[in-house]
Amino acid sequence: MTLSMKITGFVATLVILIIIPVYFLQESGNQAAIQQAYIDRSVENATDLYAENCVVCHGASGEGISTIPALDTEALRTMPEETLYKIISRGVDGTQMAAWDLEEGGILTRAQIQELTTLILNPSWKQVELRVADLGLTPPTPAEMEVTNEMVSALQTLEGSEDLILGLTVYAENCAACHAANGEGTSIAPALNTEEVRQKALDDLIAIVQNGVSGTLMASWKDILTPEKIDASLTFILRWPEIENSGVEFPEIEVPVFESTPEMIAAGDRLFHIACKSCHGTDAYGTPMAPSLNNPTFLGETPDAAIYQIIAGGVPDTLMPAWGARLSEQDLNSLVAFIRSLEENTQPILQP
Ligand code: HEC
Ligand code: HEC
Ligand code: HEC
Structure with missing residues (x-):
């Protein structure tokens, strides 16, 4: 073996011993970074989904409300991803936890449910709470009542x-x-x-x-x-x-009024185009299946509370389903906000 061969062998060994491991280290670092970026993006998307669909029951920072369980728990953070996904996708029978998967009669796509799962497993509940407040979706703090x-x-x-x-x-x-x-x-x-x-x-x-x-x-x-x-x-x-x-005086309470925000209108718009468009048409202009909601007569004659009732309760014996059991209070309010927002630009049109 010549000296030059020995040197070549030595260099080759060096390459194997040092450079390749360094390469792999960097590569796995890249992969971790890519994965983190993926998680961050999912969590960001899921934050809005959570604010619009889950806050009313599970609280602005996943703390739970009344008898509804918290999502900010170690038990959920260590639950297998698949189990968690299934709960959100299929709901829990016989409880208020509805199935959210489009295929189960819900309103979320698989990708969206995956994002929510990622949010619960990699929580940044403080972030969620701030975003919920920005969107004006913080649920009213339960009124305290003292027995005197x-x-x-x-x-x-x-x-x-x-x-x-x-x-x-x-x-x-x-x-x-x-x-x-x-x-x-x-x-x-x-x-x-x-x-x-x-x-x-x-x-x-x-x-x-x-x-x-x-x-x-x-x-x-x-x-x-x-x-x-x-x-x-x-x-x-x-x-x-x-x-x-008998003279019992009940403490006064303030009933929060429904006020639409641009975010609610945007959320209602999104939801409308998922759940209602197939019958009521794009921008609620109507189809042969269902009347236009985007018309001055309907909007002028129907107060917000009535629109809410129709959406929540449906119209019995017609194709109009009752959405109350499937959508949250916030969703229903967002839909009302969206439908009401059409009034600004609505033109008298013929009903299809
Ligand atoms: C109308 C109220 C309501 C809404 C809205 C709601 N949930 Fe729930 N959720 C519940 C209830 C009640 C339970 C407990 C079910 C049970 O008894 O097992 C629950 C349970 C859960 C659980 C399991 C908790 C555990 O500790 O086992 C998860 C996860 C969950 N919900 C996620 C969500 C997500 C994500 C959303 C929004 C897409 C959402 N929920 C919207 C009422 C609700
Ligand atoms: C987290 C909020 C919440 C709490 C707490 C709550 N309720 Fe309710 N309750 C509701 C809602 C929402 C409805 C309407 C359900 C529906 O759409 O049919 C309702 C409906 C009812 C009804 C039926 C009213 C009717 O006109 O048919 C009764 C009775 C009732 N609640 C009693 C109680 C009692 C008693 C308690 C305490 C032990 C209680 N509720 C606690 C939210 C609540
Ligand atoms: C499967 C078809 C279908 C879907 C999906 C549907 N609707 Fe309807 N909707 C109807 C029909 C049909 C009517 C008319 C009922 C009647 O004859 O009074 C109606 C009526 C209404 C009305 C009252 C209109 C009026 O002139 O009195 C409102 C408001 C409404 N729907 C909102 C919604 C919203 C919001 C959604 C989505 C969350 C939705 N609908 C989804 C079929 C549908």
Whole structure:
């Protein structure tokens, strides 16, 4: 072996020992950077999806609201990605957690669900909270209600006062946040202090409180409250006028008003073109399947609250589905905001 061959061999060994590992190190560094960039982009996209679709139930920073679980937990961060994906895609049967996959009747694509999964596994909840606030989507802080001595003494003058006092306590702790201290309802839950509710069969009301209403904020309470407490809360709700006459003063609450923001209109626009366009046409100009919503007669005659009701409840015996169980309060409000925003430029047109 000549010296030059030896040197060549040595150089070759050097290449193998040093340069190649360095190359691989750099390469895996690049891959990590690429992967991180991918995660960052997913999380950014998912932040808006989360703000529009999940905040009402899981809270502005994934902290959970009322009986709805937090998403900012170690248990979820260590859950297999596939399991998490399936929960969001298919929902949880018999709970308020709806299926979100387009193929399961939801409104999100697979890519979007994947992004949400990435967000939950690589959370930056502080970022999410700030973005939610920017979009004006922060859910109202649940109103606190305190049971005062005056309230208790006023109730003591009524028949069956023990039940009523228990009912008031249960209501104040668990229900007032959504249904308001005086039972008149808030932007997130209907009034309970009404003749309509009092006319309902007690068994139906018990079933609602026990099982919740699927797809809405009304949770199932049967694992949280004893049957005795559920009964007491309903006794309290059903005797509301009598209780008010006895001199119980319920604290005043402010009902937040619905105000549309440019972000809501944009969100409504997006959602409309996913869920409604197939029937109502691009920009709601109508198709042979469904009427135009983008016309001055409809918009002029229909207040926001009525548009909301139609979208949430559907039109029975027509093709118009009820969206209340599938869309969040924010989604429904965004759709109303979008439809209302059409009024500015609308032209009288013929109904198809
Ligand atoms: C109408 C209320 C509501 C909305 C809106 C909602 N969820 Fe849920 N979600 C729930 C409830 C209730 C549960 C608990 C189901 C159960 O009992 O297992 C849940 C459970 C979950 C879980 C499992 C939590 C765990 O600890 O097992 C995940 C993940 C989740 N939701 C993600 C989402 C995402 C992402 C969105 C938005 C696309 C969303 N949810 C929108 C009500 C909601
Ligand atoms: C997180 C918000 C929230 C909380 C907390 C809550 N509810 Fe509800 N509740 C709702 C919503 C939303 C509905 C309407 C569901 C629907 O669209 O059918 C509702 C509906 C009801 C109804 C049916 C009203 C009707 O006209 O049919 C009753 C009764 C009721 N809630 C009682 C209670 C009681 C009792 C509690 C406390 C133990 C409670 N709710 C806590 C949101 C809430
Ligand atoms: C499968 C077809 C279909 C889809 C999808 C659909 N709609 Fe409709 N929609 C209809 C039909 C049909 C009517 C008319 C019902 C009637 O005869 O009163 C209607 C009526 C309405 C009305 C009342 C119009 C009026 O003149 O009174 C509103 C508002 C509305 N839809 C909004 C929506 C929104 C928002 C979405 C998406 C979230 C949607 N629709 C999705 C078929 C559909």
